[in-house]
Amino acid sequence: MSEDPYIPYEKDHEQMILRDYLAVDRTMMTNETSLMSYIRTSLTLVAAGATLIKVFGPDATTQALGWAFIIVGAMLVIYGYNRFRKIDTILLKVKGETLSRVKKIKKSRGFWGSALGLIVGRK
Secondary structure: OOOOOOOOHHHHHOOHHHHHHHHHHHHHHHHHHHHHHHHHHHHHHHHHHHHHHHHHHOHHHHHHHHHHHHHHHHHHHHHHHHHHHHHHHHHHHHHHHHHHHHHHHHHHHHHHHHHHHHOOOOO
16 A cells, blocks of 8 residues: 555646545544644643652652653654644645645636536536
8 A cells, every 4th residue: 555645636636526625624634633632642641640740759660650651741742743744744735736726716717617617627
């Protein structure tokens, strides 16, 4: 399986139909949801680590486990953000050309003509 399934659409945007545009939009929203999940999990780990350090006393094992949670939480948010940016860059390559195409169509046909052209699938 290919590492990047969007390569055919990056090269030839004329292949894309309405279903493909909507799929890219859904994927972008899912990417944002995944980033928020990484942030939520990271904050939970940091809070658990701080709780272990502050509440459960100066025991060396508890302190080490608390700091491990905090470090893993920080690393997780960095990993989640890097993953978000990577996928977002790929999707913007696909969507970027389509947005410039839409702007070009709107200038040539006006609002209602461009809306009808996009629905029907004509250039």
